[in-house]
Amino acid sequence: MDVVVSRLVEDAVLAARIGAMRAGGLALAVGGDRVARLLHRPWRRDPYPVYAELRAAQTRPGGGPVRSRIGITALATHASCEAVLRDRRFGVQPAGGGSRLGGRAAETGDGGSLLEPLDLSLLTLDPPDHTRLRRLAQPAFAPRRLAHYRTVAERVTGELLDAAVARSRTEGRFDLVRDLASPLPIAVISALLDVPEVDDERFARWGRALGTALDGVRSPTHARELADARTALRSMLAGLLDQRRADPGEDVLSALATAVDGDGATVDEALALAQLLLVAGFETTTNLIGNAVQALQRTPGHWAALAADPGLAAAAVEETLRFDPPVQLTARFAHEDLEVDGVPLRRDSGVLVLLAAANRDPAVHPDPDRFDLHREQAAPHLAFSGGVHYCLGAPLARLEGEVALRVLAERAPRLRLAGRAVPRVATVLRGPLSLPVTA
Numbered sequence: 107m108d109v110v111v112s113r114l115v116e117d118a119v120l121a122a123r124i125g126a127m128r129a130g131g132l133a134l135a136v137g138g139d140r141v142a143r144l145l146h147r148p149w150r151r152d153p154y155p156v157y158a159e160l161r162a163a164q165t166r167p168g169g170g171p172v173r174s175r176i177g178i179t180a181l182a183t184h185a186s187c188e189a190v191l192r193d194r195r196f197g198v199q200p201a202g203g204g205s206r207l208g209g210r211a212a213e214t215g216d217g218g219s220l221l222e223p224l225d226l227s228l229l230t231l232d233p234p235d236h237t238r239l240r241r242l243a244q245p246a247f248a249p250r251r252l253a254h255y256r257t258v259a260e261r262v263t264g265e266l267l268d269a270a271v272a273r274s275r276t277e278g279r280f281d282l283v284r285d286l287a288s289p290l291p292i293a294v295i296s297a298l299l300d301v302p303e304v305d306d307e308r309f310a311r312w313g314r315a316l317g318t319a320l321d322g323v324r325s326p327t328h329a330r331e332l333a334d335a336r337t338a339l340r341s342m343l344a345g346l347l348d349q350r351r352a353d354p355g356e357d358v359l360s361a362l363a364t365a366v367d368g369d370g371a372t373v374d375e376a377l378a379l380a381q382l383l384l385v386a387g388f389e390t391t392t393n394l395i396g397n398a399v400q401a402l403q404r405t406p407g408h409w410a411a412l413a414a415d416p417g418l419a420a421a422a423v424e425e426t427l428r429f430d431p432p433v434q435l436t437a438r439f440a441h442e443d444l445e446v447d448g449v450p451l452r453r454d455s456g457v458l459v460l461l462a463a464a465n466r467d468p469a470v471h472p473d474p475d476r477f478d479l480h481r482e483q484a485a486p487h488l489a490f491s492g493g494v495h496y497c498l499g500a501p502l503a504r505l506e507g508e509v510a511l512r513v514l515a516e517r518a519p520r521l522r523l524a525g526r527a528v529p530r531v532a533t534v535l536r537g538p539l540s541l542p543v544t545a
């Protein structure tokens with residue numbers, strides 16, 4: 107009974123906190139605060155006009171990065187975003203520590219927090235811990251390992267599309283997300299961690315649940331789902347880690363097990379890192395494939411061009427990453443008093459780095475709102491961020507995207523949209539939840 111009561115109290119506290127954060131932000135959004143608008147409907151359905159306004163405000167004479175009343179400064183130009191990502195005077199945690207959402211009132215039984223249900227490992231660490239742990243995961247993306255993942259991606263894409271195209275014949279359509287974009291990254295990450303096939307289904311279920319954590323907690327129910335998935339996944343990974351300590355292989359978990367034994371990482375650090383690889387590589391890659399097919403279908407002549415030359419798949423991936431990136435933004439904290447684009451920032455103040463806005467900056471990408479498969483990429487896009495947190499899985503994401511689009515173009519050259527896409531309602535992640543197509 108006590109447990110039930112305390113859960114109810116916790117849920118009420120959580121609901122109040124989430125509600126208060128939402129209501130405060132919404133009032134500001136309605137009042138014209140463009141940064142707050144990125145967090146709320148209807149603006150976040152199509153954030154690109156808001157990004158354009160923020161960029162215009164930043165670049166006009168006497169302007170500068172827009173400071174929101176939610177207490178954060180937004181960066182919307184390519185130059186300012188890239189500069190902050192590379193600047194060692196910024197970190198992913200406040201220099202003074204603390205200020206993490208949630209706090210003790212929302213702690214779960216195993217030491218997690220309901221408002222921050224997931225230890226996002228590298229994403230929330232500054233050097234030197236970040237440097238030490240990132241080095242441990244690096245071998246998972248060595249060229250020889252990538253060649254192995256390519257074989258897995260090609261086999262799995264072939265199998266998934268055989269089933270999807272057959273379904274399209276009998277039912278008239280299939281769902282690109284459910285039938286290809288979602289299961290493919292899970293299969294590849296299973297290979298990366300060498301998860302036994304018997305656990306694949308549970309692994310996928312928890313990955314799906316935890317992927318939503320990258321966008322924050324929506325409700326007490328969502329918080330509970332995340333906490334439950336986290337606990338279950340952690341126990342599965344802990345079992346695998348033990349097994350690899352006894353019998354190491356070539357996978358990243360074996361490398362982590364060796365590091366734990368050699369004092370290179372604690373068990374908690376190893377488990378959080380393994381968990382991050384699942385979470386960071388799942389929904390992001392799903393969105394990449396979904397956004398690519400959507401853009402190729404909606405831009406006249408583009409799907410036909412890819413179908414005529416599936417070798418253009420890599421170019422399609424790169425242009426999608428620029429035009430409609432799966433991860434729209436990230437954040438940093440100033441570690442000392444400094445200035446960005448003429449605006450002073452005090453130590454520990456936060457900046458929102460709008461990666462998707464930077465990718466449409468006309469100063470570096472001519473005619474930026476046009477999706478163009480044949481675009482000369484004049485400057486690198488920021489879809490994978492920059493500086494020390496540059497996406498560790500970027501080569502794998504590119505590989506999976508390229509294989510998915512190439513094999514799709516080969517097997518379904520006459521692919522067409524076959525109904526309304528269901529968009530994800532989120533701020534950080536962007537991509538369709540469902541995309542009906544016909545082969």
Ligand code: HEM
Binds near residue numbers: 384391431432437503
């Ligand atoms: C299209 C797919 C992907 C996109 C758009 C993407 C995007 C990003 C971005 C923007 C960051 C940096 C965030 C920041 O600077 O705060 C990041 C970091 C990271 N990504 Fe990816 N990612 C993708 C796929 C993957 C995959 C497939 C994996 C691994 C299986 C992965 C693993 C990671 C890891 C481990 C980090 C943390 C790096 C660090 O903090 O040092 N990502 N990703």
